[in-house]
Amino acid sequence: MEKCELAIVGGGPAGLAAALKARELGLKEIFLLERDNFLGGQLVKQTHQFFGSHKQFAGIRGIDIAEIFKDKLEDQPEIQALKGAVAQGYYEDDVLGYSYRGKFFKLKPEKTILATGASEKMLSFPNNDLPGIYGAGAVQTLMNQYGIIPGEKILMIGAGNIGLIVAYQLLQAGIEVEAVIEATGIIGGYAVHASKIRRAGIPILTYHTIKEARGDEEVESAVIQKLNENWQPVPGTEQEMEIDTICLAVGLTPKVDLAIQAGCQMAYVAELGGDVPVRDENLQTSNSRVYIAGDSAGIEEATAAILEGELAAASAAGEIFPGNSAIAQERREIKEKLADLRRGPVGEHIRRGLARVRRNQNAGRDRYTRSWKN
Amino acid sequence: MLEETGIPEAGKIEENLPSRERLEQGPVAVFECFTEIPCDPCYYSCPLEAIAEFQDINDLPELDFEKCTGCGQCITNCPGLAIFVLDYNYSEEEGVVRIPYEYSPLPEEGEIVLALDRGGEVAGEARVERVQYAEKQDRTAVIWLAVPKEQVLIVRNFKRMED
Numbered sequence: 001m002e003k004c005e006l007a008i009v010g011g012g013p014a015g016l017a018a019a020l021k022a023r024e025l026g027l028k029e030i031f032l033l034e035r036d037n038f039l040g041g042q043l044v045k046q047t048h049q050f051f052g053s054h055k056q057f058a059g060i061r062g063i064d065i066a067e068i069f070k071d072k073l074e075d076q077p078e079i080q081a082l083k084g085a086v087a088q089g090y091y092e093d094d095v096l097g098y099s100y101r102g103k104f105f106k107l108k109p110e111k112t113i114l115a116t117g118a119s120e121k122m123l124s125f126p127n128n129d130l131p132g133i134y135g136a137g138a139v140q141t142l143m144n145q146y147g148i149i150p151g152e153k154i155l156m157i158g159a160g161n162i163g164l165i166v167a168y169q170l171l172q173a174g175i176e177v178e179a180v181i182e183a184t185g186i187i188g189g190y191a192v193h194a195s196k197i198r199r200a201g202i203p204i205l206t207y208h209t210i211k212e213a214r215g216d217e218e219v220e221s222a223v224i225q226k227l228n229e230n231w232q233p234v235p236g237t238e239q240e241m242e243i244d245t246i247c248l249a250v251g252l253t254p255k256v257d258l259a260i261q262a263g264c265q266m267a268y269v270a271e272l273g274g275d276v277p278v279r280d281e282n283l284q285t286s287n288s289r290v291y292i293a294g295d296s297a298g299i300e301e302a303t304a305a306i307l308e309g310e311l312a313a314a315s316a317a318g319e320i321f322p323g324n325s326a327i328a329q330e331r332r333e334i335k336e337k338l339a340d341l342r343r344g345p346v347g348e349h350i351r352r353g354l355a356r357v358r359r360n361q362n363a364g365r366d367r368y369t370r371s372w373k374n
Numbered sequence: 375m376l377e378e379t380g381i382p383e384a385g386k387i388e389e390n391l392p393s394r395e396r397l398e399q400g401p402v403a404v405f406e407c408f409t410e411i412p413c414d415p416c417y418y419s420c421p422l423e424a425i426a427e428f429q430d431i432n433d434l435p436e437l438d439f440e441k442c443t444g445c446g447q448c449i450t451n452c453p454g455l456a457i458f459v460l461d462y463n464y465s466e467e468e469g470v471v472r473i474p475y476e477y478s479p480l481p482e483e484g485e486i487v488l489a490l491d492r493g494g495e496v497a498g499e500a501r502v503e504r505v506q507y508a509e510k511q512d513r514t515a516v517i518w519l520a521v522p523k524e525q526v527l528i529v530r531n532f533k534r535m536e537d
Contacts, residue, residue, distance in 0.1 A: 049453035049512070051413035053431055059415035059451055061512070172477055186377040191409040192454025194380030199531040201494025204380045303412075344410045344432025 001106040004029035006316055007096050009087045009258060010115035012041020013302045014294025016069040017309035018113045019079045025317040025327055028078045031107060033085040033098050039073070040066030041117060043302060045140035047172075048165055051190070052303035052341065062302060063144075087116075090261040094289050111289055111316035114259055115309055118252035118273065118295035123157065126212040132219030136166045136249035143173055151245025155222050156180040159204055161189035161301070163249030167197050170247075178241050181208040181224055183231065190346070211238060213246060222246055254296045262290045271353025272298030278357055282315035282331060283308060291316055298357070300350055307338045381493050382408055391527070392439035401444020401461040401470075405435050406530075407454060419451035446506075449474050450514040460526050469526035470503055475515045480505050481534055489521055490531040497529050498522065 005027045008015045011034030019032045038044060046062025057065050073081055085100040096107045120135040122128070134142075134150055136158070142148040154175055156167045159182035167177050180197065185206050187194045194204055211223040211233070226237035253274040260266060264277035265286035277285040277292045284291055291312035294305035314331045321327060342350050376382045386408050396402060403424075405416070410432040417425045417435065424441035425448070446459045449472060459472040481487055481502045489500035504518035521529050 049514075051411055051453050053412070054415050054418045058413060059419075059453055059512075187380060190411050190454065191376050191380070191382075192407060192411075192456045195376075195382065195406065195492065196455050198380030199490060199492050199494050201490065201533075206378050340431050341412045343430055344412055346409070346411050346432075 001095065001108055003108045003110075004031050005109065005320055006111050006113065006313070007031045007033065007107055007109035008113045008115060009033050009096070010041065010117055010294070010296070011036070011039040011081065011083070012115060012117050012294060012305065013043055013065070013069075014041075014117075014296075014305040014309035014312075015113070015115035016040070016073065017306040018115060018293060018313040019081065019309075020069070020072055020076065021310040021313035021330075022317055023076050023079055025314060025330065026321060027313075027317055030079045031109065032079060032081040033087050033096075034081065034083050035086045037084045039070055039081060039083060042137070042140075043069075045137075045144040046165075046302070047144055047169060050303060051301075053337065056303060056306065056337070058303075065302070087258060090258045090290075092263075094262075094287075109289075110320060111291065112262070113291045113293055113309070113312045113316060114256075114262075114277075114296055115292075115294045115305075115312075116255040116258060116296040118254050118299055120248070121251040121253055123210070123248055123250045125210050127215070127219075128213060130213050130215050130219045131217070132215070132244055133213060133246045133248065136162050136247055139166055139245075139247050140169065143169060149173055149175055150247070151243075152176060153178055153243040154245045154247055155210070155224070155241055155243045156247045156249060157210055158182060158249035158251070159187040159189055159194065159206070160249060160251065161193060162252075163247075164189040164193035164197060166247060166249060167202060168193065168200075171197065171200055171202070177202045178243050179208075179224075180204045181210065182206045183209045183227060185229065209233070210246070214240070219244055219246055252295060252299045254298060256296055259285065259290065259292060259296070262287045264290055264292070267357055269298070269353045269357045271349045272357060276357055281335065281358060282318075283312040284315055288319075298350065298353055304338065304341055304350075307334055307341065310334050311338065376408055379493075382406055387527075396439045397460065397462045397526075400463065401446075401459050401472075402439055402442050403437060403444060403446070403448055403457055403459050405437055405457055407435055407452070407456040410434060411454075413453060415451045415453065416448045416457065419448045421445065421447055446472055446516060449516050450511040455514070458530065462523060462526050464503075464520060467522065468520045469523045471519045471521060471526055471529050473517045473519055473531060475517045476513065480507060480515050481517065481532075485534070487519070487532040487534050489519060489525060489529040490533060491528050492530050494531065497525055500525075500529065500532055502532075 043062040043066035052058040226234040259277040293308035293312040426436040455474040461470040464470040506516040
């Protein structure tokens with residue numbers, strides 16, 4: 001069994017940023033485990049320019065941010081970035097098991113950063129298992145990574161940032177987007193993304209839901225319906241749309257299996273997307289060896305994930321090199337950048353969620369914590 | 375309502391426009407950025423420092439129309455594609471709207487296209503006057519669209535005829 005200072009699970013924006021920051025702060029034995037055969041996580045599908053701070057990555061396309069990270073990583077031989085390495089379990093003696101090239105390995109890290117990302121939510125409606133119904137992530141993977149169009153006429157469900165951005169990418173790929181429908185009364189994503197597809201002639205219908213998908217072998221049409229302000233279907237407003245693809249962009253939920261196995265105290269926090277580990281402001285969980293960063297800590301966006309990765313790395317480094325004031329200063333600076341990012345109205349629900357999960361007040365029931373850690 | 379349709383309200387658009395006199399003086403940028411999001415690249419893109427420094431990264435950009443020369447550097451630096459440059463007095467009859475554009479293939483200079491408003495409705499025909507696509511624009515083209523003067527405040531997109 002190999003020992004190391006830091007293991008990072010997940011090679012997306014949070015994990016990559018964590019690895020580089022940890023190295024910068026003096027850690028020498030760093031393992032980065034990435035399940036896929038490429039690094040970058042969701043960044044490799046994000047063809048749009050990022051918002052955020054000019055001092056970080058604003059104005060740069062996600063696909064290019066992934067390249068910047070990969071280039072930096074190549075200059076750091078102390079970081080062992082394993083692609084195709086799947087974390088299999090976090091054991092009671094703080095051993096991390098992973099499979100790699102057909103073999104099982106064990107790693108005993110002093111500190112572990114979980115940056116495992118999120119998974120997409122599903123929506124219940126009749127025939128939602130017909131071929132032609134995709135999650136937005138799958139559509140992006142097909143289109144932006146492999147150059148395969150998912151269909152020719154699409155209905156997008158969900159007007160959050162992902163729904164709006166993927167609708168725009170579909171238009172860029174020359175695919176017809178019939179409409180973007182949204183069950184709530186307002187467009188959840190950034191208005192500039194909405195305006196961009198709106199001026200391309202794509203209707204965005206708030207208070208609309210999908211009633212059912214129709215088709216024998218595959219999706220042939222979708223029936224959409226208006227909702228009233230209490231989210232009840234309005235009879236007689238059904239409308240059938242001829243489409244061959246339905247794309248679901250109805251939210252994400254943090255991937256926290258390893259945190260649960262690590263005995264981290266969990267809490268259900270709706271604002272953060274579901275069950276998340278309780279953590280302090282330095283992203284340390286109730287298992288002091290384990291830190292959480294990025295979407296697995298709460299659904300946000302990549303700029304925040306990058307900063308959280310850096311913060312988790314600076315926190316872990318601070319405990320490995322206790323009393324190092326430069327590391328403490330680094331932590332303060334990252335926290336200020338995160339606070340700046342979350343200060344505005346769009347960060348309101350994140351601030352509320354974080355306040356709940358940090359104090360663990362009013363947070364939902366912990367359904368998971370096992371007794372062996374307590 | 376912008377939050378319900380994606381189309382900004384007339385009042386909001388009006389508030390962010392330069393005066394009539396300034397509009398008639400020559401090219402000027404207009405920012406159709408109406409919700410506070412953490413984003414500041416426009417401030418750093420302006421060579422004339424015509425955009426007020428952000429006190430908070432979530433602030434909306436504030437443009438000094440007197441300092442702005444309509445150079446258009448900000449257009450491709452806006453991740454939201456929310457900046458346009460208007461040249462009301464491009465010629466006797468026509469004005470030009472410079473539009474950020476990320477579809478391919480790019481239109482040809484001289485091509486007649488269908489001008490679209492903020493809701494994607496056809497406002498009339500327009501002529502592609504110029505296509506800017508330099509490397510520093512990072513794959514966002516800027517299309518100069520010549521339109522009748524009265525449509526300078528309306529046209530914000532276009533589609534090609536063969537589409």
